Amino acid sequence: MLIEIFIITILAMIATGFWEAYMEGAHPWAEQQVGWTIQITKSYSLTAYHFFAFWIMFPLLLIVFPMVLLGFSWQLLGITISAFSVGLLVEDFTWFLVNPKFPLRNFNSANVKWYSWLKLGKFEIPLGYVIGIVISIASWFFLWRP
Template structure:
């Protein structure tokens, strides 16, 4: 899914990442963006896309007719992993970037980097791994 969605975004955004050239509203600076959005601008495009993908990952809980914290945690880990992979594939598959331009000088919408990757990747990876570890530690079959 992440590969396909990244390619859709490449077709939509081209070389202008983070919806820079799209006809959408933007909030460039706000203290809440620093806390919840990694310091990046909030755009109408991203508000709708992120909401849509959250619904994609959480909709099985509604359509199955049952709810559990375990399933919700798995959906959260899934959507976190999806966005990390999708963002990375966007760079690697985008003809305007590629692996060579996966750095803070070219990906200016990722303002914070650590060990060669955006800090968001490390937070997402750690968060998803923590969720999966906690679920595995609890036995994996507990339904609440």
């Protein structure tokens, strides 16, 4: 049942990547959405849309809801945290794969100014992706590995 929760979460986040890409189009990071924006760092801002979707709604649906249905367990908490952490980066990368107005070739630090990037030679990756992977692996290691 736990792997199924992981897979369903990833599929839901892929679907979210599609609708978010079609909703935002050529205006990434809720550039033309209504609502507030808080500048967190020089390169990262938090928009009302992203706050409510990714830090309130999805954690409630993807982390809390399974525990309400199935009861709390450290293993279930671990898999939902891992799935959500990986799901966030899968959702984001899906946005670049399917957005006809902001194609994958623009997935780099020169064009994606709303992220901090980790650069290793010619290779670069959004810092948030690295953090998501680390959280997912730590959750697996400490909470749900066999």
